[in-house]
Amino acid sequence: MPHVALVAFTGLRVVDPELRALGLSLPGLRRRGEAIAALPALGLLTVAAHTPEHWSQSYHDAPCFDEELAERIAAERPALVAISALTASIEEAYALCAALRGRGIATVIGGLHATALPDEVLRHADAVVVGDGESAWPAVLGAAEQDELRGEYHGSAFDLDASRMPRWDLLPPAKRHRYTLQTARGCPLACEFCAASRLLGPFREKPVARIRAELAAIKALDPRAVIELADDNTFAGAPDPAPLLQALKDAGLPWFTECDHRIADHPTLAADMAEAGCAQVLVGIESPVRKYAGMGPKAAGLARMREAVERIQAQGLPVNACFVVGADGETEQSIDALGELLQDWPSAEVQLTLQTPFPGTALRRRLDEQGRLLKDRTWKHHNLFEVTYRPSHLTPGDLTTGFSRLVAAVYAEPMSRRRAQIRKKVLRSPLNVRE
Numbered sequence: 001m002p003h004v005a006l007v008a009f010t011g012l013r014v015v016d017p018e019l020r021a022l023g024l025s026l027p028g029l030r031r032r033g034e035a036i037a038a039l040p041a042l043g044l045l046t047v048a049a050h051t052p053e054h055w056s057q058s059y060h061d062a063p064c065f066d067e068e069l070a071e072r073i074a075a076e077r078p079a080l081v082a083i084s085a086l087t088a089s090i091e092e093a094y095a096l097c098a099a100l101r102g103r104g105i106a107t108v109i110g111g112l113h114a115t116a117l118p119d120e121v122l123r124h125a126d127a128v129v130v131g132d133g134e135s136a137w138p139a140v141l142g143a144a145e146q147d148e149l150r151g152e153y154h155g156s157a158f159d160l161d162a163s164r165m166p167r168w169d170l171l172p173p174a175k176r177h178r179y180t181l182q183t184a185r186g187c188p189l190a191c192e193f194c195a196a197s198r199l200l201g202p203f204r205e206k207p208v209a210r211i212r213a214e215l216a217a218i219k220a221l222d223p224r225a226v227i228e229l230a231d232d233n234t235f236a237g238a239p240d241p242a243p244l245l246q247a248l249k250d251a252g253l254p255w256f257t258e259c260d261h262r263i264a265d266h267p268t269l270a271a272d273m274a275e276a277g278c279a280q281v282l283v284g285i286e287s288p289v290r291k292y293a294g295m296g297p298k299a300a301g302l303a304r305m306r307e308a309v310e311r312i313q314a315q316g317l318p319v320n321a322c323f324v325v326g327a328d329g330e331t332e333q334s335i336d337a338l339g340e341l342l343q344d345w346p347s348a349e350v351q352l353t354l355q356t357p358f359p360g361t362a363l364r365r366r367l368d369e370q371g372r373l374l375k376d377r378t379w380k381h382h383n384l385f386e387v388t389y390r391p392s393h394l395t396p397g398d399l400t401t402g403f404s405r406l407v408a409a410v411y412a413e414p415m416s417r418r419r420a421q422i423r424k425k426v427l428r429s430p431l432n433v434r435e
Contacts, residue, residue: 002079002145003056006048006170007069007096008041009089010061040171041084042180042230043111047133049164055141059170065092070099080106080144083125087113087358088383094124101126106149108140113379115199116360118152131155132185132200134162157201160185163210168221179218180230183211183244187232189260190294191286193324195360196232203236208243215251226279227255234259241269249276258282260298264308271315282320282351283309288341289334290327293362302341309347313422316429318348325403326355328392335402339409348423350410353384354403 040061048057058076062069073081073096081100085093090113097107110129114121121128127149129136136155143149168179186203187196218225227248234257235241248255254277261283263269273281285305286292292299300308309319323342325335342350357364357373367373367389374396377388387396387403394402409415 001054001056003058003076004051004080004082004141004144005058005060005073005076005078006041006044007060007062007073007081007083007093008044009065009083009085009092010039010041010063039178039180039228040168042166042182043133044082044084045166045168045170046164047082047110047137048167048170050134050137051141057167057170059167059172061172062092062096065095065099067099070096070103074100074103074105078105080108080141080149082140083107083109084111085109085113086111087379088381090121090379092380097124097126106144106147108144108149108153110136112195112199113359116195116358122151126150127153129153129155132158134158157204158185160204160206160210163206165214165217168217177222177224178226178228179222180228181211181214181218182206182230183234184231184237188237189233189296189298190362191298192293192295192362192366193355193357194232194294195358199360205237208247211244212247212250215247215253219251219253225253227251227253229255229257231257235263235269236260241266241272245272245276248278251277253277254279256280256282258284260284261300261305261308262297264311268315270312270317274316278317280318280320280349281312282322283312283347284322284324286322287324287327287330287355288338289329289331292327306346309345313346313348313426314429316426318423318426320349320351321345321347322351322353324353324355325406326387326391326399330391330399331393332398332402335406339406342410343415346422347419348426349419352403352407352410354387354399355389356382356384357389358382 044059048059051057060069060073083093083096093109097109100107107125108127108129109121109125110133114128115130118128118130127140127143129140130152132155134155135158136153140149140153184203184205186198186200187194188203190198215227218227256279259281263281286295288302309321312319323338325338355363357367372390374388374390377386381388387399390396391399
């Protein structure tokens, strides 16, 4: 019986020692990092569901690469090791490939980074999956069984009607209460900085019946489960959100998701989300200094964004407002102005990230054409918190300093306490009918 080991490099990564120390010292950032690290790799568990029964399987969480990890995997004598890694952890995936290939073990890497840069991946792994994993997986396994695994395996846009139940049973025993569930793949928008929206094919939505089945399976596994929807922009395509919301409500589990500000334009959607168990929604405010290309109807000024946040929260749904720092036009003054803006910003939580030119994005192509990518910043620096390009109006060092200063102020006790009070007020809203 051939064996496949599934390896997920999970969690946030920050190389800069000052930023790392800052994150560890700020409770809000530390809690979010711990929450992300606890999420299982849905992509691997999904392809595991499409693995024939004559294959045995194992799943490995890998917070980092070390020789102990390679030894543990090699001890299983796998015919194949399938690796999932984001851009910030791809170098660790390559190190694992080197260790395993030195032992004669075949390796394959998939995901967004691999899809964007297959030639690079093939310098380190035996094979690369480009596109949707489900449709490419049979060919990968067939080649591995014949000891012929090599090159690119292209997955066509997978029909989510044919989705199978992720193999939650492969997860190692742990005090894990956070699970990922995908209701849609991709996004109908094409924001310049986003790789996820188009790399894996067109926008598709999963049938509600499949979502109900997955929710029931997770709840049976863990009645205290917390769900994070692995969607780029939930409700961006569905003309009628009611069936999905009813499925989530019937499951009776708290959940989190990402939407754009236009959910505020629906007269009851935010209230319906809250009633269905949504504990928080992340809304991309994006850059206060630049209107990114590709945002389409999502693009709006700060005044409209603020009004949308207020309308959403008035319906009992806390908002985590996400701001991108470092876009073209950013100056020391604009960073300080954002800090002042956030002193009375109405959202229950705030997320700050640095503009990051990920592979496959229009943003990276533009900055590369302009010769602005920093050659000494490798993939591990592409983690949303470190500068990897030359800003238009600042030096990289000045942007790093300004971002660190902003993060320290926004997540310090006074502003964090104020947002906690806002959250409590939102959850006490008369329109919030959750118990």
